[in-house]
Amino acid sequence: MAILSGITKGMSLTDARALSRDLVTEKATPTRDNSRLKQLALWCLRFSPLVTTRGPDDILIDITGCAHLFGGEEAMMASIANHMKSFTLTARFGLADTIGAAWAAAHYAQSDHTIIAEQEQEDFLAALPVSALRLETGITQRLNQLGLHQIKEVLRIPQAPLTARFGTNLVTRLQQATGKAAEVLNPLQQPPDYELRHAFIEPVRNLELISVALGDLTQKMAGLLTAKKKGARRFHLRLFRVDGHMEQISVGTSRICHEASHMLLLFQEKLSSLGAEIDAGFGYDLMTLSAFEIETRQDEQSAWTTSTENLEENFNKLLDRLSNRLGVEQINHWQPAQSHIPERAFKYVTMTTPTASSGKEASNNASRPLLLLAMPTPITVLAEVPDGPPIRFEWRNKQHHIIAANGPERLAPEWWRHDLEGSQQTRDYYYVEDQDGHRFWLYRDGLYERPKDQPRWFIHGFFA
Numbered sequence: 528m529a530i531l532s533g534i535t536k537g538m539s540l541t542d543a544r545a546l547s548r549d550l551v552t553e554k555a556t557p558t559r560d561n562s563r564l565k566q567l568a569l570w571c572l573r574f575s576p577l578v579t580t581r582g583p584d585d586i587l588i589d590i591t592g593c594a595h596l597f598g599g600e601e602a603m604m605a606s607i608a609n610h611m612k613s614f615t616l617t618a619r620f621g622l623a624d625t626i627g628a629a630w631a632a633a634h635y636a637q638s639d640h641t642i643i644a645e646q647e648q649e650d651f652l653a654a655l656p657v658s659a660l661r662l663e664t665g666i667t668q669r670l671n672q673l674g675l676h677q678i679k680e681v682l683r684i685p686q687a688p689l690t691a692r693f694g695t696n697l698v699t700r701l702q703q704a705t706g707k708a709a710e711v712l713n714p715l716q717q718p719p720d721y722e723l724r725h726a727f728i729e730p731v732r733n734l735e736l737i738s739v740a741l742g743d744l745t746q747k748m749a750g751l752l753t754a755k756k757k758g759a760r761r762f763h764l765r766l767f768r769v770d771g772h773m774e775q776i777s778v779g780t781s782r783i784c785h786e787a788s789h790m791l792l793l794f795q796e797k798l799s800s801l802g803a804e805i806d807a808g809f810g811y812d813l814m815t816l817s818a819f820e821i822e823t824r825q826d827e828q829s830a831w832t833t834s835t836e837n838l839e840e841n842f843n844k845l846l847d848r849l850s851n852r853l854g855v856e857q858i859n860h861w862q863p864a865q866s867h868i869p870e871r872a873f874k875y876v877t878m879t880t881p882t883a884s885s886g887k888e889a890s891n892n893a894s895r896p897l898l899l900l901a902m903p904t905p906i907t908v909l910a911e912v913p914d915g916p917p918i919r920f921e922w923r924n925k926q927h928h929i930i931a932a933n934g935p936e937r938l939a940p941e942w943w944r945h946d947l948e949g950s951q952q953t954r955d956y957y958y959v960e961d962q963d964g965h966r967f968w969l970y971r972d973g974l975y976e977r978p979k980d981q982p983r984w985f986i987h988g989f990f991a
Contacts, residue, residue: 576718604642618639652678721751741794759822766805774806785824869899953977
């Protein structure tokens with residue numbers, strides 16, 4: 528009704544109200560609009576894994592290799608249009624070999640549904656206004672002032688004068704629209720290496736039925752990965768609701784996985800833990816299973832007997848279940864770090880952190896105690912000579928008389944690291960045994976021969 532009244536984009540509100548007294552207005556909410564547009568774009572992943580948004584109201588879908596799944600390009604466009612209509616959304620569609628030509632068809636073609644035949648985008652663009660090239664308003668106005676109103680008039684002019692007068696953007700947009708230059712589509716989500724689909728005859732709201740269909744998809748995915756001798760570390764289950772919402776459930780594995788039973792178990796536990804958080808709404812009509820981070824599987828020696836269990840494999844499966852149930856950040860382990868200072872030689876990382884190479888990280892091959900304190904604890908020590916080994920020390924109100932001592936092992940401070948706190952003095956470590964047979968790892972922080980040092984003794988660990 529606004530268009531029929533003569534209201535156009537960019538018109539002031541006063542002029543618009545003068546043309547239509549019944550005009551209804553709403554305050555613009557760009558942030559909310561962008562969020563809803565992105566949500567709708569994610570739902571469009573049901574048609575292609577390569578989807579993104581541009582501008583305030585554009586969704587781009589790369590349907591290369593996907594149209595046949597929907598009966599061809601025309602049937603695919605009709606399906607998308609029917610869904611948009613059911614969402615009470617007004618949409619225009621353009622399909623072409625290039626993003627620029629498809630955008631121009633969606634915004635400037637006479638029909639709401641336009642398909643440009645292969646290699647005919649230049650002929651289609653010729654009769655359209657220059658604004659169909661997605662140019663800045665200033666460039667469009669300058670072109671119009673020079674009498675260049677249609678794209679065909681710009682196509683007749685050599686590129687060098689156009690670049691000299693209008694800059695590189697005009698020529699770039701022209702080449703992108705006609706297919707002479709590539710234009711990159713950066714998808715909202717990483718496209719999967721492998722993806723399988725399961726369409727429901729009727730919308731499904733029961734999670735048990737979804738679990739049954741998921742069992743079929745995991746079997747097919749396992750067969751696909753096994754046939755190609757591949758495995759994946761991450762899987763996504765996407766549930767597409769009939770009202771335009773998309774639910775994504777992700778699981779990861781510590782090692783590459785190709786087993787259907789393990790995939791299914793991880794997803795079932797995730798679905799069970801989410802429970803009421805999953806809103807089926809009016810039901811799901813499509814689900815997809817995608818595999819990411821694909822690696823080639825190495826052939827492994829099978830067990831000598833069928834009763835022998837692969838403990839490492841079972842342990843990794845347990846870690847996968849715990850990390851997907853509790854969160855990856857809750858499952859951690861120690862890993863070697865690049866430092867010869869004992870308390871800094873290891874770091875606490877999540878299970879998904881790649882294992883560091885021990886050859887690169889471990890810089891000290893000296894024996895270390897079985898139990899290392901998180902931080903050294905101060906102790907009181909008596910020694911025969913200041914820089915000699917201890918003969919007695921007190922820790923937690925108990926005296927320990929040393930009957931044997933080995934050392935020192937001298938560790939210099941990491942003077943090149945300016946981010947470290949605490950003492951930066953040289954350490955002398957001693958491996959000692961007391962009268963009860965207990966063995967300790969002690970060190971003196973600082974040297975008496977250095978005037979600026981303030982030597983202090985610490986206990987750092989315990990040997991078996």
